[in-house]
Amino acid sequence: MKSKRRLRNNHLWRRTKSALASIVAFVCALLVIAPLALVLFHLLRSGASAVNWSFFTELPKPVGVAGGGMANAIAGSFELLGLAAVVGVPVGVFGGVYLAEYGTVRGNWLLRFVADVLNGVPSIIWGVVVYGLVVLCFKGFSAYAGGLALGFIMIPLIMRTTEEVLLLVPAGYREASLALGISRWKTIVHIVMKTALKGIVTAVLLALARVAGETAPLLFTAFGNRFWNHNLSEPIAALPLQIFSYAISPYDDWHRQAWAGALVLVVMIFLINLVVRFLTRERIAKVL
Amino acid sequence: MESAATIDPPMISPVSPPPQRGTSHVQTSEVASERPAFEVERLSIFYGDKKAIDDVSVGIPSKKITAIIGPSGCGKSSFLRSLNRMHELVPNTRIEGKVLFAGEDIYAPHVDPVVIRRRIGMVFQKSNPFPTMSIAENVLVGLKLNGVRDRAFLRERLEQSLRMAALWDEVKDDLHKPGVSLSGGQQQRLCIARAIAVEPEVLLMDEPASALDPIATAKIEELIHELSANYTVVIVTHNMQQAGRCSDYTAFLYLGRLIEFGSTTKIFSNPTERKTEDYITGRFG
Numbered sequence: 153m154k155s156k157r158r159l160r161n162n163h164l165w166r167r168t169k170s171a172l173a174s175i176v177a178f179v180c181a182l183l184v185i186a187p188l189a190l191v192l193f194h195l196l197r198s199g200a201s202a203v204n205w206s207f208f209t210e211l212p213k214p215v216g217v218a219g220g221g222m223a224n225a226i227a228g229s230f231e232l233l234g235l236a237a238v239v240g241v242p243v244g245v246f247g248g249v250y251l252a253e254y255g256t257v258r259g260n261w262l263l264r265f266v267a268d269v270l271n272g273v274p275s276i277i278w279g280v281v282v283y284g285l286v287v288l289c290f291k292g293f294s295a296y297a298g299g300l301a302l303g304f305i306m307i308p309l310i311m312r313t314t315e316e317v318l319l320l321v322p323a324g325y326r327e328a329s330l331a332l333g334i335s336r337w338k339t340i341v342h343i344v345m346k347t348a349l350k351g352i353v354t355a356v357l358l359a360l361a362r363v364a365g366e367t368a369p370l371l372f373t374a375f376g377n378r379f380w381n382h383n384l385s386e387p388i389a390a391l392p393l394q395i396f397s398y399a400i401s402p403y404d405d406w407h408r409q410a411w412a413g414a415l416v417l418v419v420m421i422f423l424i425n426l427v428v429r430f431l432t433r434e435r436i437a438k439v440l
Numbered sequence: 441m442e443s444a445a446t447i448d449p450p451m452i453s454p455v456s457p458p459p460q461r462g463t464s465h466v467q468t469s470e471v472a473s474e475r476p477a478f479e480v481e482r483l484s485i486f487y488g489d490k491k492a493i494d495d496v497s498v499g500i501p502s503k504k505i506t507a508i509i510g511p512s513g514c515g516k517s518s519f520l521r522s523l524n525r526m527h528e529l530v531p532n533t534r535i536e537g538k539v540l541f542a543g544e545d546i547y548a549p550h551v552d553p554v555v556i557r558r559r560i561g562m563v564f565q566k567s568n569p570f571p572t573m574s575i576a577e578n579v580l581v582g583l584k585l586n587g588v589r590d591r592a593f594l595r596e597r598l599e600q601s602l603r604m605a606a607l608w609d610e611v612k613d614d615l616h617k618p619g620v621s622l623s624g625g626q627q628q629r630l631c632i633a634r635a636i637a638v639e640p641e642v643l644l645m646d647e648p649a650s651a652l653d654p655i656a657t658a659k660i661e662e663l664i665h666e667l668s669a670n671y672t673v674v675i676v677t678h679n680m681q682q683a684g685r686c687s688d689y690t691a692f693l694y695l696g697r698l699i700e701f702g703s704t705t706k707i708f709s710n711p712t713e714r715k716t717e718d719y720i721t722g723r724f725g
Contacts (some may be wrong), residue, residue, distance in 0.1 A: 326529075327526065328570070328634075329570075331561060331564075332558070332581065332585075334554070334585045335554050343570060346572045
């Protein structure tokens, strides 16, 4: 009789523990999702009213004049991303190829360590580095300098992800290709990289999404510009910079525009991530 | 970029000295008098400090099927891979001795392993059609990546290779479909078609049927038999019935050493070595 009760008590206690664990896990999951929901909600409430056609097509208006937009900043952000990709994609992808296909054990250890350290370097440091390397040398802020700073941030990100997706390609494909008398280089480009192409594109897109919102590295490289940029060796506007300068201004109208800019930026990054999701789903279904 | 149509013609050496055999206990007297495709002389293979193959000397006859049997870990695959230098993909590999292919040392310093592998093709245990390519692209990839552009020639090689691999009738209407959409046995025949499309002189097969069901295995064995009319075939198998069924010659490897080499009939009915007999009759391994 006694033992039976103890058994039931144990059962109750176990169920309580299980319920507690579920609740803790559920609350933590909510805490993960809540910030995203809050940010989106707040951005929509404060920014949606200022997002209109002229926001995408017009230049900023002078202080006191209502209306205007951030067309130059949106275009500038894309130009900067393009420049960053020119630097970051080839170096990052082929660095990843080296790690996965060529490197020696010790060399790879060093390279991975360096890449991981670089991944952790605060982005403003990149701005300072490029300021010293480029801006001072050429005596002026420029789109090139901004693109270079963003590209530097992309390199280690792309390199590590590319390495990982290349290592996912089964060794059997490399062997099959080499056994056909196909050279190592062609095997890597036409067989291994082609098999992992979606993964590599994903790596590039994630890196682009990451640097699209960077402000600090642009502060003393791209600098910002209230007008269209007609020459990449001149300062250029970028969405994050524009948001920054509008948000710290004392004008209500500019605050609204900053909210709108933030909304547009977040939606852009959100869309990139959606594309990545779509690509990786395909990749997992097909290759793995 | 050389076109595959002109890839190294088979080297014919009219005067062939009798191959030197290093170890005396190896029975090779029955091997045909024609010059062997491979003359392996005192070959040892090391992975780091580990010796995978120990002082093996053997002549592998041309245009015949030679089976390599032996218990797991005896060095069968290492030996096979050393015949087209595929084992070099493993870091820290080293060989001693010589492998002559058509009289030429494939490990000579000036020899490019890429060229060797173009002449000596390989089929693997696990079928591995390239997942990004269609059936046709899989067959033709070796030619295309070696610079063959002639469309008529490619089309002809496509059909010819698939016919030789006994796959043409099954896939001729689906050539654009992904290679990985085929069944396991078909995929393995696709890999054979891909290997013979580059017109090698030798096919090395590393347990090509061990992942297949009995019907697909029978098809592959029949195919191997047909291929031996034109190719030297070396097949590694852990299935002794398979070696008995489909090979002309058999080599028995044990702990990295070649215990016995001879005609399959002799090895299976009247082996010289006690160890061979024990293995064949299933007393160990």
